Amino acid sequence: MLELEKVDGILVLRLNNPAKLNAWSGAMREDVQKALASADKDTAIVAAVITGTGERSFCAGADLTDPSMSIPSAAEGRMAAFREFYFGIQSFRKPLVAALNGLTLGSAFQAVLLMDYRVAHPAVRLGLPEINSGMPCITGSAILSWCVGPMLARSIAISGRFVGAEEALRLGVLEEIVAPENVVERSLQVAQELAAKSPEAFAETKLWFRDLTLPALDAAFARASEVRAKENVARSVKAGITGFFAGERNKNA
Numbered sequence: 001m002l003e004l005e006k007v008d009g010i011l012v013l014r015l016n017n018p019a020k021l022n023a024w025s026g027a028m029r030e031d032v033q034k035a036l037a038s039a040d041k042d043t044a045i046v047a048a049v050i051t052g053t054g055e056r057s058f059c060a061g062a063d064l065t066d067p068s069m070s071i072p073s074a075a076e077g078r079m080a081a082f083r084e085f086y087f088g089i090q091s092f093r094k095p096l097v098a099a100l101n102g103l104t105l106g107s108a109f110q111a112v113l114l115m116d117y118r119v120a121h122p123a124v125r126l127g128l129p130e131i132n133s134g135m136p137c138i139t140g141s142a143i144l145s146w147c148v149g150p151m152l153a154r155s156i157a158i159s160g161r162f163v164g165a166e167e168a169l170r171l172g173v174l175e176e177i178v179a180p181e182n183v184v185e186r187s188l189q190v191a192q193e194l195a196a197k198s199p200e201a202f203a204e205t206k207l208w209f210r211d212l213t214l215p216a217l218d219a220a221f222a223r224a225s226e227v228r229a230k231e232n233v234a235r236s237v238k239a240g241i242t243g244f245f246a247g248e249r250n251k252n253a
Contacts (some may be wrong), residue, residue, distance in 0.1 A: 002031040010191050011039045011048040012184070013038070021057035021103060025066065026081060033088040040093055046199075049192035051099035051117070051184055057090065058098070061106025064133065064245070070238035075228035082107065082139070083221045089114045090210035093203035095194035098185035100124045101180070105162075112142045113173070115158075116194065116206070121180040121189045125162040126173065132160040134240020136227050142220035147173055147212065 001024075013035055015022040018066050024032075032050070039045045050209040051097040052058040089096065089111055098104075098112045100120035100194065112118055123126045128140040137157040137158050145153035156163065168174040227233055 001028045002035065004035055005044070007188060008045045008192070009044060009195070010188055011035065011045050012188075013050040015051070015054055015059050016053040018052075018054035018056070020063060020065075021060035022052040023060040023063040024108070025063045029081070029085045032063075032234060033085055033230070036088055036092045036096070040091075045094070045095070046195035047095035049097045049099050049184065049187045049191050050192050051187070053099050055102060055129065055180070057102040058100045058104045058203055059108035060103055061108045061130075064241050069135075070234050072229045072231055072234045075234075076225045079225040079228065086111065086139075087210075088211075091207070092099070093198070093206060095191050095202065097187045097191045097194070099184045100126075100174075101183055105129055106140065110140050113143050113147055118174045119176045119178060119183055119185075119190065119191065120165050120168070121175050121183050122165050122177055123166075123180070124165045124174075124177075126165075126168055127160065127162040128157050129160040129162070131158060132240070133244050134236035134238070136224070136233060138224035138227060139217070139220045142216055144205050146216075147171070147175070 001016050005012040005014070013032060015024065015028065017023060017028065039048055062069065068078055083157050095117070096115045097117045097119065098115045100112070100118060102124060104112055104124065104126045106128060109128060122219060128137050128144065130137040130140065136215070141153055141157045144156060152171070164173070165171065165174060165177050169177055176186065176190075228237070
């Protein structure tokens with residue numbers, strides 16, 4: 001589910017679950033976290049690039065077939081695992097570039113916003129569609145509000161709409177738009193450019209930005225854990241996921 005490749009001192013992490021739009025399971029997120037932690041200690045690796053397999057999706061977010069998503073008693077552990085995953089991304093001391101090859105949704109959008117640089121192509125769409133599957137958008141609202149401001153973040157979160165690449169570029173959510181065939185190549189170039197900075201200065205700057213956001217992010221995860229443990233919210237999530245898959249079956253019928 002996760003492929004690793006080294007290219008001129010850069011670790012390329014490729015999410016490889018195209019049948020599910022590269023949606024990540026808990027195991028895939030753990031693999032990403034472990035790969036970044038290992039690369040952080042490896043002096044032969046100067047930066048990392050993360051991308052997806054196929055032309056449709058970078059990552060559609062959490063795998064909706066995970067039964068724990070609608071179990072109230074699983075909420076605390078689930079949120080703790082996501083918090084650890086995000087902290088691992090924020091704590092990676094070297095340049096981390098997102099090479100977006102397609103849809104970037106939900107927790108994947110959140111994770112990408114915690115990275116250092118984002119390269120996409122014109123057809124890429126990003127968003128926080130959780131509300132369309134009956135899920136409160138708590139952590140995503142917090143992270144997006146740091147990037148675009150609370151009013152626009154509210155609009156995106158409560159509508160569940162997708163943001164196109166050009167709009168994302170205007171909002172500062174993307175740094176570059178290139179041709180689809182150039183996304184990974186340009187991301188590798190950016191990673192090398194950032195790796196040419198002082199490693200010590202780069203790392204300490206990144207860690208300071210991480211620490212600036214920790215109180216708000218911890219508060220968001222605490223709230224998400226509390227909310228997702230509610231029985232009525234769990235029913236909303238279960239109904240939303242059921243409706244999503246019913247809609248997919250109808251589309252493919």
